[in-house]
Amino acid sequence: MAKKPRVKVPSSAKKGEVIQIKTLAPHKMETGRRKKKGKLIPRMIINKFVAKFNGKEVFSADIHPAVSANPYFSFYTKVSESGTFEFSWTDDKGKTVKASRKITVN
Amino acid sequence: MATSIKHKSKTIARRDVLKAAGLGAVAVAAGSIFTSEAFASPGKAKALLKKLTGGAEVKSGRVHLKLPEIAENGRTVPINVKVDSPMTSKDYVKAIHVVSEGNPNPDVVSFNLTSSSGKADISTRIRLGKTQNVLAVAVMSNGSVYMAKKKIKVTIGGCGG
Numbered sequence: 001m002a003k004k005p006r007v008k009v010p011s012s013a014k015k016g017e018v019i020q021i022k023t024l025a026p027h028k029m030e031t032g033r034r035k036k037k038g039k040l041i042p043r044m045i046i047n048k049f050v051a052k053f054n055g056k057e058v059f060s061a062d063i064h065p066a067v068s069a070n071p072y073f074s075f076y077t078k079v080s081e082s083g084t085f086e087f088s089w090t091d092d093k094g095k096t097v098k099a100s101r102k103i104t105v106n
Numbered sequence: 107m108a109t110s111i112k113h114k115s116k117t118i119a120r121r122d123v124l125k126a127a128g129l130g131a132v133a134v135a136a137g138s139i140f141t142s143e144a145f146a147s148p149g150k151a152k153a154l155l156k157k158l159t160g161g162a163e164v165k166s167g168r169v170h171l172k173l174p175e176i177a178e179n180g181r182t183v184p185i186n187v188k189v190d191s192p193m194t195s196k197d198y199v200k201a202i203h204v205v206s207e208g209n210p211n212p213d214v215v216s217f218n219l220t221s222s223s224g225k226a227d228i229s230t231r232i233r234l235g236k237t238q239n240v241l242a243v244a245v246m247s248n249g250s251v252y253m254a255k256k257k258i259k260v261t262i263g264g265c266g267g
Contacts, residue, residue, distance in 0.1 A: 018224030031233070033210060058220055061230075064213040066206060068182040068231040068264075075217070078193075078224035 003062065007087055008102040014080050017105075021051065021059075023073045025089045028067040046071055048090040055095050093099040127164070148239070151205050151212040155243060158203050158216070159200030159251045169240040169254035171172045174191070180234040191225035197248040198224040201245040208238025218238070 005025040013019050025046060033045025043065060051059040058077045081083075082105045090096045107228040155164065171180045172186035198221040214232050226244070231250070237259045244252045 024211060060218045062216040062218075064211060064215060066209050066211065066214040066233045068233050072229075072231050074225060074229040075219075076227055077177075078222045080222075101183040 003095060005087065005089060005099050007085075007099050007101055009085055009103055012104040012106065013101075015080055016078060018076050018078050019103075020074060021032070021085070022072070022074045023049070023051075023087055023099075024070055026070050027065060027087075027089070028092070029069040029071065031066065033048075033065070044092050046089045048088075049064055049073060050088050050090075051077075052086045052088075053077065054081070055086075079103060081105055088090055092098045120152045126255075127250070128149045133253050151207045151239075151241065154205055154212040155203075155241070155253075156223075158201075158243060159245060160244075160249075162249055163249045164253045166253060168252040169242050169244045171254040171256050173240060173256050173258050175236060176259040176261065178261045180236070180260040180262055182231045182264070183228065183258070184235050185232050185240070186227070186229045187206065187242045187244075187254075188228075191226050191244075191246065192228060193224055194220040195220065197249070198247045200247050202226065203243045203245070204232065205239075205241040205243060206232075206234065206238060207241065209233070209235045214240075216224060234258065234260045235263040236260050 003026040005023060008022040010019050017034060027046050029046065030041055030044040032040065034041045045063065045065055047063050049061040049063060050057060059075050063071060082103060084099045085103065087099045088096050120173065168190045170188040174183065177183045185204065187202050191197065191199045199219050201219065202217045205212050206214050215230060217228055219226060237256050239255050242254045
């Protein structure tokens with residue numbers, strides 16, 4: 001994964017507001033079913049996505065090969081205090097890519 | 107090209123396709139990827155559903171599944187799942203599973219939510235191998251299970267080839 005994941009989190013929100021978060025991680029998401037010159041290309045996908053807020057998990061996804069390349073997720077979460085969102089994507093080889101965003105809540 | 111092969115292999119038994127010497131790798135690939143037996147059947151999806159829900163009774167309603175009616179490209183199909191829920195610490199959506207009845211594997215993606223999610227509304231993009239039913243299953247915090255089902259036409263499959 002050469003490119004960095006893209007994450008959209010509002011920079012500020014009101015207390016108790018439900019905010020939308022959008023994430024996209026550049027990844028081929030090889031299904032393990034494609035063939036190149038008659039040989040199967042081994043499976044290589046991101047199988048886990050986790051979003052944490054101030055260390056506490058707020059959203060996670062168990063991903064199978066049926067999720068498109070460059071997996072995109074949009075979801076909501078309620079914020080009640082300022083803090084940092086941490087996102088992590090883990091692939092089949094156990095490699096994890098991380099991103100984080102700060103949000104101010106008032 | 108893929109569609110014509112798919113059509114052909116439906117009329118010829120898979121065994122015959124594989125047996126026929128001299129057929130190129132394309133035909134073999136078509137035999138293994140495009141015949142219905144290589145794909146998950148509704149039965150397989152049902153078995154997965156049972157595993158995901160722990161055998162709880164699956165009710166309809168509360169889940170809103172948004173999919174295009176026709177996907178020209180099965181490689182990336184936008185999908186949105188919304189679940190009616192107050193999302194309080196006592197009553198919230200614990201998990202949302204997306205299950206395919208026509209892909210090689212019925213698992214698509216599972217989302218884990220918490221009481222602080224605020225809103226059960228998730229969008230992503232998925233791969234679909236052929237025209238099929240897609241199921242969205244929501245597991246609530248009290249263990250009850252709700253499901254929505256939608257048929258989608260897929261012009262070009264997105265699972266292999």
